[in-house]
Amino acid sequence: MPWSPRAALLRDLVLGVLGTAAFLLDLGTDLWAAGQYVLSGRYLWAVLVLALLGLASVALQLFSWVWLSADPADLHAPQAPGRCLALLHLLQLGYLYRCVQGLQQGLLVWQQEAPSEFDLAYADFLSLDISMLRLFETFLETTPQLTLVLAIILQSGQAEYYQWVGVCTSFVGISWALLDYHRALRTCLPSKPLLGLASSAVYFLWNLLLLWPRVLAVALFSALFPYYVALHFLGLWLVLLLWVWLQGTDFMPDPSSEWLYRATVATILYFSWFNVAEGHTRGRATIHLAFLLSDSVLLVATGVTHSTWLPSGIPLQIWLSVGGICFLLGLALRLVYYRWLHPSRRREPDQVDGVRSLLSPEGCQLPQNRRVVQLAQNFYPKARDEAVLPGKGKVNGIL
DSSP states (O other): OOOOHHHHHHHHHHHHHHHHHHHHHHHHHHHHHHHHHHHTTOHHHHHHHHHHHHHHHHHHHHHHHHHHHHSOTTTSOSSOOHHHHHHHHHTTOHHHHHHHHHHHHHHHHHHOSSOOHHHHHHHHHHHHHHHHHHHHHIIIIIHHHHHHHHHHHHHHSOOOHHHHHHHHHHHHHHHHHHHHHHHHHHTTOTTOOOOOHHHHHHHHHHHHHHHHHHHHHHHHHHHHOTTTHHHHHHHHHHHHHHHHHHTTOOOSSSHHHHHHHHHHHHHHHHHSOOOOSSSOOHHHHHHHHHHHHHHHHHHHHHHHHTGGGSOTTOOHHHHHHHHHHHHHHHHHHHHHIIIIISGGGSOOTTOOOSOOOTTSGGGGGSOOOHHHHHHHHHHOHHHHHHHHOTTOOOOOOOO
16 A cells, blocks of 8 residues: 655654664664774784775765765755865765755655645755665675675674674665665655565565675685785776776766765675666676676685585575575575565556655656755666656566
């Protein structure tokens, strides 16, 4: 049953609160783990945790600052003065400021009986930026941290309670970020219906199940060859960066910051699929899946041949068997999703869900997050044509 507009506003506000809380929980878990490593004398592990956290935070602040600088000067008024915003980003608080700003705008809209079109569009504008930043933070910090924790567990032969807390929260956070980003993209295009409850659950699960084998393969290789995993990542990252560059991305406002985006996308592609170019995505997604699968199999094969180097208490065969089952189940759920549960398979006319399309004719003078809208059009190239020609046929495409 579709959500009423007011219920949808409350849902978005609650999801925003949960997303901000998840970010703070993940941050607290990382700092907690680093502190425990220091107390136990494992200084290298603590340095690695803090280094990943710091690098991801710097990249996140750069994205946030570049976007704020490129937005129209009067769009975010009233807000903190420019010097205050610069100081917040310098102190690594830019993303958190964005989250608070989004929650304030969402609360303002929900409290109004008849919110203005500008307030609605501006709430969408902020939520789209936050969704993108959350996705970047997930693959620049959460996923590498998860890989590191699993590698430490494999290498040490034991797992502390705080490590298992970090593993569970990381897996859920990564899948949630992917689902939130996917839902956010669909709000940009008027011809794209939202994900329903069943579609959201299956989308969440297949991302979770496909991510686990990849992370496990990299973690196993990291535990056995800690000095070579950096070379492995760098080699694949350069190949993926070249692939992204050849697709001619144009997401950021200037060429120099575009390389920051390309580098981030290459990192995402090291773990999961992410589309950046216009056109049919099925072929590119299949090539990427085959590429990651081949690489993961090589990493696992190398790990198995040197498994005697690991502590005897590690149930490696069970871990790998679970990883293989998760991959097959995730692949099956992905096929089920695109065959039967994808919104384009069950489109309903005149659906009311409280969603404000950022491409609607009424929104031409309203805030439009053009960078995310352009990315959504790359994901759904047919949707742009359908917005101009409503009578056109079914939307093709994947993701």
